[in-house]
Amino acid sequence: MLVSVIKTILAVLLVFYYTHACRQYEPDYGPDCDIDRGPCTKRIDNIEIAIDINPKPVEAMKELSFTVNLRGSSGHEKLIVDLVMPGMYMGENRVLLKKSADGEFTGVGIIPRCPSGKRLWRATIEIPDIGKVDFLFNVKK
Numbered sequence: 001m002l003v004s005v006i007k008t009i010l011a012v013l014l015v016f017y018y019t020h021a022c023r024q025y026e027p028d029y030g031p032d033c034d035i036d037r038g039p040c041t042k043r044i045d046n047i048e049i050a051i052d053i054n055p056k057p058v059e060a061m062k063e064l065s066f067t068v069n070l071r072g073s074s075g076h077e078k079l080i081v082d083l084v085m086p087g088m089y090m091g092e093n094r095v096l097l098k099k100s101a102d103g104e105f106t107g108v109g110i111i112p113r114c115p116s117g118k119r120l121w122r123a124t125i126e127i128p129d130i131g132k133v134d135f136l137f138n139v140k141k
Contacts, residue, residue: 029086031120035137039069044131047072051081051123051135059140060113066095068105068125079105082124085114086136111139 033040039052048071053064066081076099083093095109111121119138126132 031136031138033135033137040135042133044133047130049125049133057140060111064109064111066097066107066109068097070103073127073130079125083111084122086120086122088114117141
């Protein structure tokens with residue numbers, strides 16, 4: 001009985017912590033990418049980087065297909081998309097993308113759900129010897 005009570009108290013404290021942390025560190029900026037409308041594109045020098053996530057709408061806790069297209073760069077066999085919730089540590093969440101065609105990289109991953117209902121996520125793509133680019137987008141609850 002005592003073990004059951006302790007487990008319940010710990011579960012309540014954990015939910016309170018995550019809910020409070022999500023609210024406390026909410027960033028004062030919003031998305032720069034409307035991923036539900038289609039791919040988002042940015043540039044590093046003369047290289048164009050486009051990211052797309054499917055199926056749409058992009059939802060938390062669902063298996064998602066990530067696609068990154070690089071135009072103006074070659075020689076890479078894989079890329080990593082680092083998914084972070086701004087202002088809240090949600091654990092390490094990286095999606096390995098493997099080359100599927102010339103300049104196209106694909107992989108599968110899941111975006112966790114924040115208990116507070118916050119929806120803003122950052123996808124950082126680092127391209128070796130070139131640099132990195134961030135995409136900020138919302139996911140459906």
